[in-house]
Amino acid sequence: MTAEYRALIKRETWVLVPHQPNMNIIRSMWLFKHKYKSDGTLERYKARLVFDRRSQQVGIDCGVTFSPAVKPATIRTVLSIALSRSWSVHQLDVTNAFLHGNLHETVYMYQPMGFRHKDYPNYVCRLKKSLYGLKQAPRAWDVAFLLLYVDDILLITSSDHLRHRLMNCLASDFAMKDLGPLSFFLGISVTRTKDTMFLSQHAYAQDIIEWAGMRSCNPVSTPVDTHSKLGAAAGEDFDNPTLYRSLAGALQYLTFTHPDISYAVQQVRMHMHAPKTEHWNALKRIIRYIQGTSSLGLVLGPSSGPNLLAYTDVDWAGCPDTRCSTSGYCVYYGDNLISWSSKRQPTISRSSAEPEYRGVANVVAEICWMRNLLLELHCPLTRATVVYCDNVSAIYLSGNPVQHQRRKHIELDIHFVRE
Incomplete structure (x- = not known):
């Protein structure tokens, strides 16, 4: 908490203003999270001071939000190119990346006094300007790709010399950390052996199984029943639709490295508005399939x-x-x-x-x-x-x-x- 608060003060995130009767004061809250390494061990404790969105007014305190997120197919394509050319793939992290965002609205927040956020240049534009600030132009044979997913960054370079130059340039504008060769990105474990990469979501799959309370379930050989199709009125209403929707959404992210469940997940997601008991059974079948295939993943090579x-x-x-x-x-x-x-x-x-x-x-x-x-x-x-x-x-x-x-x-x- 202390590190987060000091970062807010250092970035001059707010200015103190007197309270006025017509202000819509937004409550704040602390969120605490455990960050884990790719092997499941604890990396660090993380604290964030955030708004309570229930007290926000759309159009006054907030509008349409957008975070830059690279398309998954783009990630796999660039990694394939890097493997074919034996380029290095490093992961970067921007400390307090959200403090570099561009906020146009005036927001009043109580913690414990009212304050107003200051307007900062757009985070992505500042990244581009930092890269344009290279003192020397890259050599003709130097190539670099920078993939941005909110505040998680992949840097692919054709040489270590270029990577060090780019890191120094970015560090002049941002508090950057080089996390080393790619090993854990967006919840995906990456194992590189010579000229191949193995992408796996084993830990995430195990979390889904635990979440569904099916740790001791028996695995099946297919993720979907090939003998029948699910209709909208298949069985009685399921008594816990929130759990159904949460698990269906979690399975959707699992398709990042498990294309074999794409069709099955698409079928259960069509009934998220009114899940029935048969839809729940179909979802459990997918989880039983994952029970036997959670260690599998996607292999990329040159x-x-x-x-x-x-x-x-x-x-x-x-x-x-x-x-x-x-x-x-x-x-x-x-x-x-x-x-x-x-x-x-x-x-x-x-x-x-x-x-x-x-x-x-x-x-x-x-x-x-x-x-x-x-x-x-x-x-x-x-x-x-x-x-x-x-x-x-x-x-x-x-x-x-x-x-x-x-x-x-x-x-x-x-x-x-x-x-």
Whole structure:
């Protein structure tokens, strides 16, 4: 608490002002948290002085909030590039990063006297300005990537010389800590052996099992029952919907390194508004599957000839309530799986070719984004991306320029994929 309070004073976070009758005073509270290392041992105690949001007024004390968060597919792509080129990957931490934020509203807080926050330049803009402040331009062969997830930073550099220069430059503006080679990032344990990385959420998976009270459950071989589909009225109302929603949200984050549960998690998350007993049983089946696979994870390695390759498939009219289809895809960069998705389509299709082609359109949109990302990372692809689809009609639609009446409602997807 003392370290947190001293940091607030050092940054001149507030100014004391007299109390006025028309002020909306926001309560404050201390939050305490234990920070753990990748092996589960205690690293340090953490204290934060925060607002009690229940006493805030939207539009007066707060508005739309946003924190910079890098896309998971971007993290996996950059790590794949770093492994292919044997670059170093270090983790950085900004002390009291939120004190560098940009607050436009005037906020009055009681702790124990009213004060008003001062306006500071945007945190991300200051990071950019710090990097622009390098006294000497990097060498032509030096390359660096900086991935930002709120206050957790990954720094990938092509040489130790460049990494030290960037660290010195950032440290001139921020209280930076070099946590060393990447080992634990966003709750994900990273083990690097020679030219491969193993991403695992074993500790997080065990926490989910403990949270659900299923520590002694028997594992199953599949995360979903392949013989039946869950409807909205499957069984009686579940008596603890809050627990259901919390576990479903926790499982969603577990898909960061477990693409094998993406479809199962997507199915249980569709019923978060009104979970039934059968939905709870389906969620418990996922946890039983995790019980036997919690030590598994995602392996990233180097690729001699990197290129994008995609697979897509659709469960036609699989939803028993709406008869909408569920489409899924996975994208490989070389041998590394870097992007995947399972999502229900918004419209109903009368033939299997229509949802299959919409699934192709979805993965093509993802591929376009990823090719642009690689272009910005100065790793452009020289070959076209191949998309595999197991529906003959959808494949013919991709190559046949003839249009007719029955395909007008999917004409946008057809033109998009063909272009």
